[in-house]
Amino acid sequence: MRLRRCGPDAVLVEVDSLSEVAAARAALTGLPGLVELVPAARTVLVSFEPGSPGSRQVQAVLDQADLSAAPVGDSADVTLPVVYDGADLELVAETAGLSVDEAIALHSSADYTVAFCGFAPGFAYLTGLPELLQQPRLGNPRTRVPTGSVGVAGEFTGIYPRSSPGGWRLVARLADDAAALFDPTREPAALLSPGDRVRFEVVS
């Protein structure tokens, strides 16, 4: 673990794995004057109100935390109804050496966890993707990925909360009657938050 200074009121905590990110995030939750707590793939950014003593407590809190232990938190369980008709479903199945039905069964039977969010409001990077489905991005990213598309890229699977450019291999889409992943007029605006556990439910 290494702490890197990030201006006068923030610290970037650098660790070695996604599980350490989750543990560090949990340990830092609730520090005084905390403004942002932003997990990413190998880091947690923690920022404080200007002049708050919190930033000086980060090292001590992390020294006392067991980063190898799974975090205990107030995470939610979310089930997302999806239709497996993604434009890259056959490519993903073929790359995995599976039939399309087997690829669907594999993706929809796994338990996922929100490791972090980013790229766009409400875009959650889910870990727990079976190894056969861990595949590279498209060589030629799409200029427009439709809202609700479910894709895989590297060790992650994720859902596009709104239409945007993107290079993830698309396997499915959120069902038409599913709640929007992100709606700034709703409380809470984001369906998925770091630490939440996610399952996909097959609908046709």
Add this chain to the structure above:
Amino acid sequence: MSRVLTVLATGPLALIEDLGRPGHAHLGVPPSGALDVPSLRLANRLAGNPEDAAGIECVLGGLSLRAGSSCTVAVTGPSVSVQVNGRLVDSHAPVHLRADDVVALGTPLSGVRTYLAVSGGITVSPQLGSRSTDLLSGIGPAPLAVGDVLPVGDPVGPPVGEDAVPPPSPPDFLAVPVVLGPRDDWFADAGAQLAAAVWSVSPESNRVGLRLLGDPLRRAPGFEGRELTSEGVVTGAIQVPANGRPVVFLADHPTTGGYPVVGVVPERHLAALAQARPGTRIRLRG
């Protein structure tokens, strides 16, 4: 008579902004909010509002509004002419409007962003706790358009006539302090490289970031061509993309970034950057 302001002209870009929605970066939501925070706070104080009320951030002036009822407005930021029904009034002071009065901003001679606050604040529906327009994410109200009717809240306090608030004059050369890190080690002697360089503000700058033109920053040996795993970034972070030309992240910045951040401009110096016109020369002091 209703407490509204009707938009008659917007200038190049007019946005509703308050102090933003920090605390949502873990959901991918930028902080947003006024770029020149002290100017919005001052406008609100002059109009008798709490400092966090929503006002209007205008790029290069040109805003014109008609009052639906009597209210107090105040215009702050760089020096700018303000007219009520065609008659010059003071900026940086409370200005009383009667129903149907029209307040109009000219174009500031220096600086970029002027702020207008109205007694009671602008009360469009908040999203994630803020009324700010976030141009990166599309959260918050759309940019103002001619014909918009903006709801205005009930005044909560008397306008505060602060004696002689001089408008700041943005200089054409800025020296901005920088706290090195978190990724200064990716650059060859980052402090010295920054200290030696003079940058020029690019016309492509916006609420996401102030883009700087100049000699590219050189990576340290072993870091050339290396890629960074995306990580959280703060407002004021100086991100250095592959072309070596820094971008100082402003309020609508993405919450994570995949290029190294060489240093961070402390929050209290960001207002000066928000007022830096294209071509302004900048030294970043590490």
